[in-house]
Amino acid sequence: MLAAEKKLASWHIFVALAALALGASFGPLQALEHMGINVYPALQSVGLQSYYQGLTLHGILNALVWTTFFITGFLGYATAKSLNRPLANITVSWVGFWLMVVGLVMAAVPLLLNLATVLYTFYPPMQAPWYFYLGLTLVVVGSWVSGVGMYMTYWAWRKDNPKETTPLIALASLITMVLWQICTLGVAAEILALILPWSLGLVQGIDPQLARTFFWFTGHPLVYFWLLPAYISWYGMIPEQAGGKLFSEPLARLSFWLFLLLSTPLGFHHQYVDPGVPEGWKFLHAVLTYAVFFPSMLTAFNVIASMEIGGKARGGKGLVGWIFHLPWNEPSFVTQVLAMILFAFGGAGGLINASYNVNLVIHNTAWVPGHFHLTVGTAVTLSFMGILYWWLPHLTGNKLWSSKMALWQAWIWFVGMGIFSNGMHRLGLDGAPRRTMLGVAMENYGNETWTIPLIMVGVGGQILLISGILFFTNMVMTAYFSKEKVVVEMPVAKPYHAGATPVWLNNWQPWLAGTIVLILIAYGPMLFQLISQAQFTSPGFVVWK
Amino acid sequence: MIHVNVYEKWWIGLTTLMLVVFGTAVGVSAFMGGIQVPIPEARIDPRTVAADPKFKDGSLQMLAPGKYVAYVRAQASPWKFFPEKIEVPLNSTVTFYVTSGDVQHGFRIDGTNINVMILPGQVSKMTAKFDKAGEFPFVCHEYCGVGHQNMFGKVIVK
Numbered sequence: 191m192l193a194a195e196k197k198l199a200s201w202h203i204f205v206a207l208a209a210l211a212l213g214a215s216f217g218p219l220q221a222l223e224h225m226g227i228n229v230y231p232a233l234q235s236v237g238l239q240s241y242y243q244g245l246t247l248h249g250i251l252n253a254l255v256w257t258t259f260f261i262t263g264f265l266g267y268a269t270a271k272s273l274n275r276p277l278a279n280i281t282v283s284w285v286g287f288w289l290m291v292v293g294l295v296m297a298a299v300p301l302l303l304n305l306a307t308v309l310y311t312f313y314p315p316m317q318a319p320w321y322f323y324l325g326l327t328l329v330v331v332g333s334w335v336s337g338v339g340m341y342m343t344y345w346a347w348r349k350d351n352p353k354e355t356t357p358l359i360a361l362a363s364l365i366t367m368v369l370w371q372i373c374t375l376g377v378a379a380e381i382l383a384l385i386l387p388w389s390l391g392l393v394q395g396i397d398p399q400l401a402r403t404f405f406w407f408t409g410h411p412l413v414y415f416w417l418l419p420a421y422i423s424w425y426g427m428i429p430e431q432a433g434g435k436l437f438s439e440p441l442a443r444l445s446f447w448l449f450l451l452l453s454t455p456l457g458f459h460h461q462y463v464d465p466g467v468p469e470g471w472k473f474l475h476a477v478l479t480y481a482v483f484f485p486s487m488l489t490a491f492n493v494i495a496s497m498e499i500g501g502k503a504r505g506g507k508g509l510v511g512w513i514f515h516l517p518w519n520e521p522s523f524v525t526q527v528l529a530m531i532l533f534a535f536g537g538a539g540g541l542i543n544a545s546y547n548v549n550l551v552i553h554n555t556a557w558v559p560g561h562f563h564l565t566v567g568t569a570v571t572l573s574f575m576g577i578l579y580w581w582l583p584h585l586t587g588n589k590l591w592s593s594k595m596a597l598w599q600a601w602i603w604f605v606g607m608g609i610f611s612n613g614m615h616r617l618g619l620d621g622a623p624r625r626t627m628l629g630v631a632m633e634n635y636g637n638e639t640w641t642i643p644l645i646m647v648g649v650g651g652q653i654l655l656i657s658g659i660l661f662f663t664n665m666v667m668t669a670y671f672s673k674e675k676v677v678v679e680m681p682v683a684k685p686y687h688a689g690a691t692p693v694w695l696n697n698w699q700p701w702l703a704g705t706i707v708l709i710l711i712a713y714g715p716m717l718f719q720l721i722s723q724a725q726f727t728s729p730g731f732v733v734w735k
Numbered sequence: 736m737i738h739v740n741v742y743e744k745w746w747i748g749l750t751t752l753m754l755v756v757f758g759t760a761v762g763v764s765a766f767m768g769g770i771q772v773p774i775p776e777a778r779i780d781p782r783t784v785a786a787d788p789k790f791k792d793g794s795l796q797m798l799a800p801g802k803y804v805a806y807v808r809a810q811a812s813p814w815k816f817f818p819e820k821i822e823v824p825l826n827s828t829v830t831f832y833v834t835s836g837d838v839q840h841g842f843r844i845d846g847t848n849i850n851v852m853i854l855p856g857q858v859s860k861m862t863a864k865f866d867k868a869g870e871f872p873f874v875c876h877e878y879c880g881v882g883h884q885n886m887f888g889k890v891i892v893k
Contacts, residue, residue, distance in 0.1 A: 240881050309878050313839050315855060316880075398839060398854045440737035462772045463851045465859035469765075469774050476761065480754045487750040491743055546761045547770045550850045554841050554876035621845050623876035627884040635872045635887040692737055727780050728855045731838050733811045733880025 194280050195270045196585045201287060202263025203578070203585075205294070206256050207665060210571075213251025214658050216244040221610065221651020224628045224644045239304040241627050242734055247301055249310030253416075253566060254329070255294060260574050261419050262290070262333045264581075265363040268422065269340045271680050272360035278342040286336030293328025296321050307734035309625060311405065312385075314396045317730025320389040323381045330374050337367040355691040358439060359426040359682065362446045366418040369411060372705065373454045376407025388730065395726040399466035403720055406457035407713065414453040414482075416566050418446070420573035423526060424493045429683035431523045431580075432516055434500025437492050439685035443695040445492070448485040451705050452478060455712030462549045471716045472546065478712060479544040486537060493530070499686060521596030525576030528604040529569050532611075536564030539615065556628070557618020560611045568607050572600065575661055580678055582665065588672035591664050599660040606657055610650025613643035773851045773859055776832070781855035784808060784836035793818035801826055807833040807888075809840035809853045809875060814882030816873070822891045823865060829890070830862040841876030844890060852877065865892040 219229055223241055230241050238244060270277050277283055299321075300306035306318035312326075344356075344364055356364075380401050388396045425442045429435055436442060458475035461467050501512025517523050539561040542548055552558065583590050590596060620639045622628055628647075632640055694700065739747070764770045784790050789806040793816070796804050801824065808817040823829055833842050833853050840853040847863040853875075865871070875886035 242878065242881055242883070245878075307881075313877075316838050397856060399857055402854070438738075438740065438743065441739070441743070444737075461852075465773050465852060465854060465857040466775050469772055472772055473762070473765070477758060480758055483754060484750060487746070491746045495740075495743075541757070545757060547765045547772055547848075548761060550770070550772065550848045553850045554843070554852075621843065621872075621874070623841065623843070623874055625878040625883070626876075630884040631874070631887075634885060635874055635889075687738065689738075695737070725778060725780075725856055727782060729782070731811065731880075733838055735881075 192267075192270055192276060195267055195277055198277075198280060198283055198287065199263045199267040199581075200585050202259050202266075203582070205291065206259035206263065207662070209251040209255035209259065209294075211658075211662055213248050213256060214654075216248040218651045218655040219244055220248065221648045221654075224651075225648025226629045226632070226644070227648070228627070228629055237302065237304075240307065240734065242309070242625075243301075243304050243307045245625065246307045246309050250297070250301065252571075253310055254326070257416050257566070257570065258329060258333055259290065261366070261415065262286070262336045264419050264422075264574075264577070265367055266336055266340055268426075268680075269343055269360050269363045272357045272363070272426075272682070273343065273347045275343065275347060277339055278346040279339060282339035282342065283336050286332045286334070286339060289332030289335060290329045291332075293325045293330075293332060296325030296328065298325070304734065311409075313405070314385060314388070314398050314401045315728035315731050316733060317389055320386055323385050323389060327378065327381050327386075330378065334371055334374070337371055340364060340367055355696050358436075358442060359422055361443065361696075362418065362422045362426065365446045365450050366415060366422070368702070369418070369450050369453055370415045372709070373408050373411030373415070376404045376409075376457070380404035380408075388726075393726060394729060396728050396730075397720075397724040397726050398728055399464065400720050400724045402461060402464060403457070403467070403717065406460040407454070408457075409460055410457045410479075411453040413562075413566060414449050416570045418449060420526075420529070420570050421445070421489060423573060423577050424489065424530065425496075426683055427577075427681040428493065428523065428526055429496035429500060430681040431520060432497045432500030433504045434496050434498070434502075434683075435686040436683040437495035437499060437686050439687070440691060440695055441488055441492055443691065445485040445488045447695065447701045448488075449482070450701055451708060452482040452485070454705070455708045456482060457713075458716075459544050459546075459549075462546060463553050466720070467716065474712060476544060476546040478708075480541075483537070483541060483544070490534070496683065496686070497527075519593070519597070521590065521593050521600065522576045522579040524597055525579060525600040525603075526573045528600050529572035529576065532564050532572075532604065532607060533569035535611075536561060536569060540565065552618050554624050555618035556614045556622040556624050556626075558624050560614025560618055563607060563611050563614065568603070568611075572603055572607075575603075576600070578665065580681065582668050583676055584678040584680060586669055586672075587675050587677070588668050589674040589676040591667035591672050595660050595664050599657050599664065602653060602657040602660065606650050606653030608650075609646050610654060613646030613650060616643040617647070770848060773861055775857075776860035777858040778856060779834055779858050781834075781836050784834055784855075785810075789832075790834060790836075791817070795821055795823070801828060803827055803829045805829055805831045807831055807842070809833065809835045809842070809879075809886070811837045811840070811879045812882065814875070814880065814886040816875070816886065816888040819888040820891060821888070822893065825868050825892055826864070826866050827892070828862060828864045830860065833859045833861075838879050839877050840879045840886070842873060843876050844873040845871045847871065849873075850876075865890065868892050 306322040456478040504515040506512030506515030790808040851859040
């Protein structure tokens with residue numbers, strides 16, 4: 191069943207895991223630097239020039255490549271599986287995949303040659319070679335093409351099933367892809383209209399404020415593109431894995447629609463301290479950022495209630511007794527539950543970041559990477575690892591090499607990230623900047639309150655390294671050296687309450703129209719002003735040699 | 736409409752209440768309490784910043800007793816703030832104008848609410864009152880090249 195789709199998904203996973211393996215391997219080195227042990231000079235013999243080259247590779251390979259390849263593969267496969275039919279035209283998806291691969295290679299070459307040490311935000315007027323930006327563009331365009339493959343499949347299904355409600359997993363996958371295609375228009379505009387002509391030398395200057403605004407148009411919904419596939423698993427699969435049912439299917443659908451509606455028109459909350467944006471626009475985006483907290487709170491209730499149904503069905507009793515009856519020996523489940531727990535802290539920190547002037551305390555401090563290692567680094571990445579614990583056996587037919595090792599991996603990640611992230615948050619509150627060699631900064635301008643959190647970061651990073659090694663060992667052994675064959679099905683949660691889905695939760699038009707209108711209101715006037723008043727005066731700089 | 740469980744109604748209500756309380760607190764502190772984020776101040780041609788008399792080496796001007804303006808230039812390669820030391824008397828109010836002639840930088844002063852991006856082409860403005868004696872480091876908080884970690888200065892309050 192779906193053999194061709196399985197192959198397509200496996201290739202996506204292969205590239206995603208290769209990117210994560212290399213990208214994540216820099217993390218422990220950065221953590222060591224914070225502890226005062228800088229190993230980068232020793233790595234110059236293998237071509238790594240600086241801490242910041244390592245940091246750029248870490249950010250781009252983990253946050254952009256691992257996520258985008260995994261998610262594009264996952265959404266496409268989940269759509270086909272959930273609609274219970276093959277992809278309408280799998281060639282389209284393969285074209286998308288290979289475009290992404292070509293783009294990845296184009297971006298990876300200058301990264302590895304230290305020609306593009308610009309971090310994953312690539313803020314102009316730092317200037318990398320044009321083919322670096324074109325490569326990133328192709329990765330995005332490739333994912334768009336794969337998205338079209340998903341839509342074709344949905345339309346074919348809809349034609350055959352004109353009256354049916356779209357299954358939750360398929361609907362949520364499609365919403366995530368639409369969200370991605372809308373929001374990446376920002377970074378596409380940034381690269382195609384501003385950066386490419388400038389890095390090719392066709393124009394002399396760029397407007398950094400305008401470029402940042404385009405970037406963050408994409409930059410925040412990007413985090414929902416990362417997070418929503420984890421939510422698809424938490425809503426659509428975890429209840430089944432917990433032995434329960436999805437507590438409220440309609441509210442699950444509502445959450446995804448709200449994410450489509452609210453994820454994009456709030457990018458100025460990354461620009462609260464930008465000099466070129468007036469306070470009214472910043473405050474409007476603060477309010478909208480609060481609004482998008484709402485569907486996440488809906489998710490927290492719904493997912494926990496679904497697990498409670500599972501715990502009670504498995505014999506648990508009382509207010510907390512059900513927790514002990516959850517399948518704590520199932521790696522896929524445990525991994526994702528631990529991701530959820532750390533995400534609660536990430537969400538709380540995110541509300542602080544979103545809070546307009548409160549952000550002055552922590553903006554661009556170590557608090558911020560502390561925050562997003564709980565969100566994209568754990569809620570997303572650890573959940574994807576948890577998904578792979580059933581998905582890889584499902585795709586390959588090979589039994590997971592070691593369940594025990596997978597359970598250890600999850601708990602070690604949980605502990606390591608807890609220590610690392612706590613250290614980073616504390617450093618941020620004490621004024622340590624982000625994206626900085628803090629081991630050196632400590633000597634320059636640090637204070638004694640940094641000492642212990644810097645050690646926590648260093649130690650946490652090494653614990654995460656152990657977890658990473660266990661994870662990749664398990665993946666490689668399962669894929670290539672497993673001798674036992676198994677049949678593992680994709681878990682699909684059933685709704686707790688049977689009943690028809692209201693039409694407004696199954697109808698694209700009002701939500702799409704609302705999304706576009708809200709973006710036009712929240713961005714239109716200010717973007718028009720920034721464009722009409724743009725001053726293309728900044729030449730390019732290379733500041734990492 | 737859809738059926739919503741009674742506990743979930745409470746949960747939604749509490750979430751809404753929490754967001755309203757937080758939003759009000761933030762709004763009041765910002766628009767009535769004066770704890771504001773930076774707003775557009777002025778544009779500048781980044782290619783001339785290094786020759787600008789106010790920004791070239793940075794400068795401090797006294798407008799009135801206890802009232803100062805500081806002009807600060809951020810520079811990559813070599814990585815430096817101009818000036819690196821700003822000395823003001825206790826209880827001074829200082830308005831900082833900060834810009835860059837090359838790449839993006841950041842500006843955060845310990846012990847104050849000053850936290851702002853420095854973008855080429857823009858002048859960033861923020862004000863703080865220094866009512867404690869001591870040294871307050873300011874650091875670059877945006878990656879600006881391989882010497883980023885060496886980029887700092889201090890406000891000395893006497």
